[in-house]
Amino acid sequence: MNLVFLGAPGAGKGTQATRVCEKYRIPHISTGDILRANIQAGTPLGVQAKSLIDRGMLVPDEVVVGLMRDRLAQADCAHGYLLDGFPRTLEQAHALAQFARIDLAIDIAVDPEMVVDRIAGRRMCRCGESYHISMHPSPICDKCGQQLYQRDDDKPETVKARLEVYREQTEPLIGFYREAGVLRTVNGAQEMDRVFADIVGVLDGQH
Ligand code: AP5
């Protein structure tokens, strides 16, 4: 099954995507993670992306669409995948529809106030794991033992810009996928296990 996760910054897309991909054995494809890996590696794409990401702005559509076209052509995507953070504009959604069939778009719905607090407390690991300080006060990753860090774009002023960009450019995708007949909504304000159970309910209901 080919899935898209929609939701504001901090809605829990990455958190839930990790669990869903483990359970259903499909690749977790996060444009944010791919861009951050490029920043880390100092590639030309990473250099271009860093200044935009640090200001809470989007990387140009043609750049991410090209990245995703290549990524979805790889062999591990043949039996389904989960897209986290893509598409993010109507242009990206239209472009994606040219080279992929999306079976379900799950909107993880949350209140904007709630995400500010979630993002402020988020700590990341280079291995891809993500934690919240309220649930995981230790600065060390449980999975691999590396030191956790805070994302550069998780500063309050950048979060504000990201939320505005979300409202203007990404929220309209909810209507796009509703019209396509593939939209499902789960309440992302619940605790993580509950959100996961609701997503599994949606996915298992499809078979
Ligand atoms: P990206 O990395 O995709 O960031 P985002 O969409 O802003 O989303 P986040 O990763 O901040 O939130 P999330 O929903 O994954 O939440 P998480 O699970 O971590 O993109 C970053 C940037 O890259 C963009 O701003 C843009 O510049 C660029 N970019 C990426 N894709 C692009 C595209 N397609 N086009 C153009 N540019 C693109 O959870 C957040 C925190 O809350 C964690 O601490 C977690 O532990 C906690 N939490 C999660 N769920 C719960 C819960 N149920 N209860 C309590 N706490 C919870």
Ligand code: MG
């Ligand atoms: Mg994420």
